[in-house]
Amino acid sequence: MDKQKRQDIIIRICCVIAALVLWMYIRSSEDPVTTSVIKYVPVKILNEDTLADRDLVLIPNQDFYINLTVKAPASTIKDLDKKEFSLVADLQGYALTPGENKVQVKVKEAIPGVSVVNSDGLLMKVDVDTLADKYVNVTSGIVGEVAEGYYNDDSVISPNSVKISGPQRYLDQVVGAVAQVDITNASTDIDKNCKVTLVDSDEREITGLSIYPEYVQVKIQVKKGKYLGINVQTTGTAVPGVTIVSTEAAPKSIEVAGVSEIIDNIKSINTEPINISNITESTTVDANLIMPEGVHSVNNEKTVKVKITVKKFSEKTLSIPIDYTNLGEKLTLENSTPTLKLIITGEESELSKISEDKLKATVDLKSLTEGSHEVKIQLAGVPNTVQVKSQTPENITITIKAKTEETGNNDG
Structure with missing residues (x-):
């Protein structure tokens, strides 16, 4: 290659470099590189399941995010969305303990033209707790009312307890589990699968725990009801001199519920027989109710008060002066x-009111002449509340004579 050609190549290269520098200068002047903070960039947690191997668990409902300092052209930063970043925090390998821990956040995928200035020092807090479990009993939470004239029995829940697991601090707040069942306007038996809810001592719902099983079966018998009178039964014989005047239950009727076929054929509820052979005074006793099979008291009455009223009878002997008129x-x-x-009989309270001075025995001698006569004694003053058992004598024999006149002379 001759000297001239080499010079041409060098000149061309210099021109390209100069053009590139000029382009970069113009570009930087129009769209300069700037630094900015992107707030609340979401962070994805990796290997969360490894915590269970160490009897730990993440506290639920945590917001994992971090602030990023980035450098990029102004136009790029202007349109940058925090969701474009791919940040992760890997929990595997950390010696985490219950409470707050700091873990490193890494940029998983870079965004072209954007550099993270603080990528080497990204730390985030994670809250963990001891992973624990326990069993809690399930009760039914009744919502609504059954149809008018019907009543619901106690619920039967299967299974009647559930296993809950999660953070110890949440577990400690749980006092029970509730399976709510709606019985509004029900007139037949209820059999439903109901979701289990965990509650604290103030009956507020607690979330963030696993429940097994999550649903339980709730069965409730719905029975027909009505009011029935109480029939008092007695056994034995009253002692001599005592008459049972009345037996009265209090309350006189109760509300019962049961299977329709049974309830419709019952007219009253019997008491267990009350032995009256030892009762000598008016008294009140407790009597157990005999509930037919398939029937129960709506208000759970098992006994009633029975008022027993008696009258005591005896006799009284009186000696009445006979008045001859x-x-x-x-x-x-x-x-x-x-x-x-005179011997009279009657209730003791009535006998006590009678005395000899209130009775009168008379023999009317009117029209009787000399001679022997059998006369009847008339008795008055005996009240109709007592009876005359005997009167001795009923008739008497009397003798009437003429008076002898005594005369004399007194001659002086």
Whole structure:
């Protein structure tokens, strides 16, 4: 190659370089490279499942993001979206402990024309806790009311406990599990799969824990109801002198529920028989209710109060003076009976009101003449609340004679 040709090549190369420098100068003047901070750039967590091997777990609902300092042409930064960055934090290999830990964030894929200034010092906080589990009992949460005239029994839940696992601090807040079931307007038995919700002591929902199983089966019997009267049953015989006047239950009726076919054919609810053979006073006793199979009390009554009213009967002996009336003026009475023996029976409270001075026994001698007569004793003042058991005597024999006149002379 001759000297002239070499010079031409060198000149051409210099021209290209000069043009490139000139282009870069113009370009930088129109679109200068600037530095900017991109806030809240999302970070993807890698190998989270390795925490379980160390009995650890991430606290749920954490927002993983970081601020990036980037350098790029102004036009590029202007249109830059934080979602374009691919940032990752790999949890494998870190000696994490319960609480807050700092892990390194790496740029997984670069964006052309954009450089991350602080890529070597990107750190992010992650909150972890001990991975724990326990079993909690499941109760039903009833929503709504069954149809009018029907009642719901207690629920049967299967399984009646669930296993929960997750951060220890969340686990410690859980006091129970609830499976809500809607019974609105139900008139037939309910059988539903219901989602389990975890609650704290204030019945607030706790999330962020795994539940197994997540759904449980809830069965509730829906039964027909109505009011039935109480039928008091007794056994034995009242003691002599005592009469059972009445037995009255309180309450007089109760509300029961059960299978429709059974409820429709029941007229009353019986009590267990009450033994009256030892009852001598009015009293109130507890009596167990006999519930037919398939029927139960809506308000869970198992007993009722039974008021037993009695009357006690006895007898009383009285000695009543006999009053002889209307004897003729010229007649005199001989061999008369002075008193009447009276035995009366009745309720003790009524007998106590009767005394000898309130009764009167009389023999009317009107129209009787001399001679022997059998007369009837008239008894008055006996109230109709008692009965005369015996009267001795009922009739008496009397003798009436004429008075003897005594005369004399007193001659002075």
